[in-house]
Amino acid sequence: MSNEVIPSVLLKNRLQYSGRKYTYRVDRLRLPNGVEGEYEYIRHPGAGLAVPITVDGKFILVKQYRFAIERYLLEFPAGTLEVDEIPEITIKRELEEETGYRAHSWQKLGEFFICPGYSDEIIHAYLARDLEELANPPAQDDDEEISLVMLDRAEIESLIRSGKASTSLDAKSITAFHLALPYL
Numbered sequence: 765m766s767n768e769v770i771p772s773v774l775l776k777n778r779l780q781y782s783g784r785k786y787t788y789r790v791d792r793l794r795l796p797n798g799v800e801g802e803y804e805y806i807r808h809p810g811a812g813l814a815v816p817i818t819v820d821g822k823f824i825l826v827k828q829y830r831f832a833i834e835r836y837l838l839e840f841p842a843g844t845l846e847v848d849e850i851p852e853i854t855i856k857r858e859l860e861e862e863t864g865y866r867a868h869s870w871q872k873l874g875e876f877f878i879c880p881g882y883s884d885e886i887i888h889a890y891l892a893r894d895l896e897e898l899a900n901p902p903a904q905d906d907d908e909e910i911s912l913v914m915l916d917r918a919e920i921e922s923l924i925r926s927g928k929a930s931t932s933l934d935a936k937s938i939t940a941f942h943l944a945l946p947y948l
Contacts, residue, residue: 770796771796772793772796773794775791775793775794775800777789778792778802786808787806788804788805788807789804789806790803805883806882807883808886810885810887811854811885811886811887811936812842812843812845812852812855812858812888812889813842813855813937814858814859814889814890814892815840815873815890815941816892816895817891817892817948818895822914823914823916824841824914825840825912825933825937826862826863826910828909828910837934838932838933839936840936840937840941841858841859842858842887843858851888854888855890857902859892860902861903862908864901865892865897865901866895867895870890871890871891871947873889873944875889889939889943920933920941
């Protein structure tokens with residue numbers, strides 16, 4: 765299986781809306797197989813995600829309100845890359861802002877696309893260890909309402925197995941959790 769980039773041919777850009785973090789596009793494309801059509805998609809700068817784990821084996825998650833689904837979710841700390849920012853910088857900042865912890869040991873877990881049917885967003889996942897609780901953590905973003913939740917491996921696995929969207933982790937957190945398991 766080839767993982768090379770095979771671009772579509774842009775025939776016409778019909779609509780483009782640039783928001784604070786994302787760009788929404790509607791383009792007429794010719795796909796690599798020759799099929800032409802109009803496609804809607806989101807351009808996303810990518811994100812960094814940390815799987816922080818304490819010395820006693822507790823995973824640090826954030827409980828955060830997500831307006832698109834009108835509920836709180838448990839997630840590993842993550843954040844959108846700023847313009848020209850490398851993922852390692854993004855996630856170090858986001859870990860401190862969202863959790864009040866700094867990691868002194870980082871390990872790259874991998875990268876994955878989150879919703880390739882309509883977005884080019886890629887998540888860069890890291891394992892964060894050797895955590896230090898900060899005396900004066902940076903302020904959270906104004907639109908964030910975050911609380912910390914500490915769970916062990918069995919508790920996270922139970923949430924995943926429950927299969928209930930209202931009480932479970934989001935997809936990026938489930939993926940990153942499974943990427944981290946071989947290193948624990």
